Amino acid sequence: MSAESTQRRAIRLAGFSLGSLVDWIVPLVNLAAGLAAVILASLLTGNNDLEQYVILLLGGMCVTLQLLFLDIYRKRKTWDIKVGLLALLALGFIAALYWIPKYLTGWQINGVIHQSLFGMIFLLAAGIPTMSVALYDLLGATPSAEDVSRYPLILTPVALALAVYLLLISQLVIQGRPGLSWEIISKPYLNYSVPVKIMIAGDWPKWSAALQEGVGIRNQILGTGLLMLMTSLISLPFGVGAGVFLSEYARGGFGNFTRFVITSLRSISMLILGFTALSLVKASSGTPLAFLFKGYQFDGFVWRENQGGTFFAASLVISLLVIPVICRATEEGCRSLPNELREGSLALGGSEETTLWRIVLPWSLANIVTGVLLGCAEAAGDMAILMFIAGRGDYGVGPFKQVTSLAYMVFDIWFGEKSFHDTMSPYQFSAGLILITMTVGLGLIALLLKRWLALRHRGR
Numbered sequence: 001m002s003a004e005s006t007q008r009r010a011i012r013l014a015g016f017s018l019g020s021l022v023d024w025i026v027p028l029v030n031l032a033a034g035l036a037a038v039i040l041a042s043l044l045t046g047n048n049d050l051e052q053y054v055i056l057l058l059g060g061m062c063v064t065l066q067l068l069f070l071d072i073y074r075k076r077k078t079w080d081i082k083v084g085l086l087a088l089l090a091l092g093f094i095a096a097l098y099w100i101p102k103y104l105t106g107w108q109i110n111g112v113i114h115q116s117l118f119g120m121i122f123l124l125a126a127g128i129p130t131m132s133v134a135l136y137d138l139l140g141a142t143p144s145a146e147d148v149s150r151y152p153l154i155l156t157p158v159a160l161a162l163a164v165y166l167l168l169i170s171q172l173v174i175q176g177r178p179g180l181s182w183e184i185i186s187k188p189y190l191n192y193s194v195p196v197k198i199m200i201a202g203d204w205p206k207w208s209a210a211l212q213e214g215v216g217i218r219n220q221i222l223g224t225g226l227l228m229l230m231t232s233l234i235s236l237p238f239g240v241g242a243g244v245f246l247s248e249y250a251r252g253g254f255g256n257f258t259r260f261v262i263t264s265l266r267s268i269s270m271l272i273l274g275f276t277a278l279s280l281v282k283a284s285s286g287t288p289l290a291f292l293f294k295g296y297q298f299d300g301f302v303w304r305e306n307q308g309g310t311f312f313a314a315s316l317v318i319s320l321l322v323i324p325v326i327c328r329a330t331e332e333g334c335r336s337l338p339n340e341l342r343e344g345s346l347a348l349g350g351s352e353e354t355t356l357w358r359i360v361l362p363w364s365l366a367n368i369v370t371g372v373l374l375g376c377a378e379a380a381g382d383m384a385i386l387m388f389i390a391g392r393g394d395y396g397v398g399p400f401k402q403v404t405s406l407a408y409m410v411f412d413i414w415f416g417e418k419s420f421h422d423t424m425s426p427y428q429f430s431a432g433l434i435l436i437t438m439t440v441g442l443g444l445i446a447l448l449l450k451r452w453l454a455l456r457h458r459g460r
Contacts, residue, residue, distance in 0.1 A: 026064070026071040030134035033061045037127025038156055042163045044120040054119035055094055061126055062090040072137060083133050086126065093122035128156050169436070176433030179426050187216030189392055189424065215423060217431055219393030223311070223404040224380050224438065226397055230315035231379040232372050235322040239375075240368055242323065243330025248356065266324040270384035277317040278388040281309035295402055297395040306402040309389030314403040317385055322375030329371030333364025366453035373446035377439040383407040392420065406435040 037057055044050055065087035072080045097119060104113040131152040139145030190213055246259055284293040285305060295310040296303050337360055345355040361368075386408040393404035413421050413428045 027138040034131035037123040041123040051116040176429035179430035190214035228376040235319040239326025242327040247334035326371040329367040333367030
């Protein structure tokens with residue numbers, strides 16, 4: 001081979017390598033810019049100070065998209081209108097951010113909106129499509145590349161939601177962990193007067209009042225547990241019974257009507273349920289039912305009715321939301337039983353009742369337990385109903401005492417009396433940390449129990 005031909009081959013290889021490198025660099029830069037936009041948008045949910053980088057990143061995306069627009073024409077001799085429109089969209093977002101004030105109010109908005117909210121929305125609206133078009137070009141603009149390019153549209157919202165969730169959890173742990181101590185967890189919050197007998201002039205009694213005070217969240221923790229327990233006890237028989245009825249016996253119009261009614265329970269507004277609880281408590285005042293729904297408390301002098309409602313009243317109303325969950329889980333568990341097992345039981349002489357108790361219900365037990373535990377988590381985190389009838393647990397925890405919970409405590413610290421806010425605000429994040437630990441723990445227990453029960457009763 002001559003020296004001239006060797007030199008020509010080296011030039012061709014160098015040109016090929018340089019062209020391949022350019023073909024990769026431009027879409028890779030756009031992919032990185034889109035990914036950076038999504039990451040910055042997730043960080044803006046917890047830090048408004050990062051808004052200064054929004055315009056800079058949008059400007060960079062506008063430039064890289066224009067380069068990609070030209071590079072696509074260089075490679076395929078066609079203009080990709082989508083890429084050009086994305087570049088103009090990024091430019092429009094920059095102009096909008098210059099027009100939007102730093103703090104936005106008015107327009108019947110009950111609050112103040114920071115500019116970073118719009119920056120987060122603009123970054124997501126430009127970043128996710130940019131990642132898609134960059135992947136499409138990077139993978140050669142083939143039909144399979146078009147399928148892969150849709151992954152950012154599907155996976156990014158999920159990843160963003162998980163990132164925001166983890167960010168909020170980390171903030172809760174950082175701010176709630178310092179307030180957790182055995183002294184706070186083991187003691188109740190107290191703020192009421194108790195009678196004190198004072199002897200005067202030697203042996204003459206005189207009654208006075210002394211303020212009983214204490215700081216702690218024991219009653220809120222116990223109240224949350226009691227609320228979950230009572231809600232489960234009320235919801236379980238009704239939910240399982242309705243699920244078995246819909247699966248095994250409901251036929252025709254009455255069955256469809258029953259299914260519609262149970263499904264409608266789940267769609268009732270929380271505000272309506274809150275007013276229902278309040279109406280139930282107020283209607284029972286002064287009647288024999290006041291012990292069940294309103295309850296009594298002894299303040300050291302006399303027995304008097306609670307200001308709000310009892311744990312029983314709250315559990316009764318919350319169960320309206322939990323019954324459909326248990327019902328649906330039970331129905332699905334019963335329907336998942338293979339017909340061979342049902343027919344085999346009947347063929348061996350077992351009655352329908354025997355088949356139900358010995359075959360159907362054990363098979364659906366995993367679903368029932370999962371529904372109950374998910375209902376417990378909902379009862380623990382419910383606040384919209386409790387805000388109408390709950391208290392601070394000053395007089396203890398019991399089925400017929402005034403209801404209280406960790407969720408209501410977090411609400412009451414912000415919107416309650418100033419004295420309560422000043423006393424308990426250092427433990428607000430601690431209460432939230434305990435509450436989310438309880439709900440996440442219930443979810444994990446539900447998964448583990450469902451797996452164990454499925455292995456025991458279904459063999460898989």
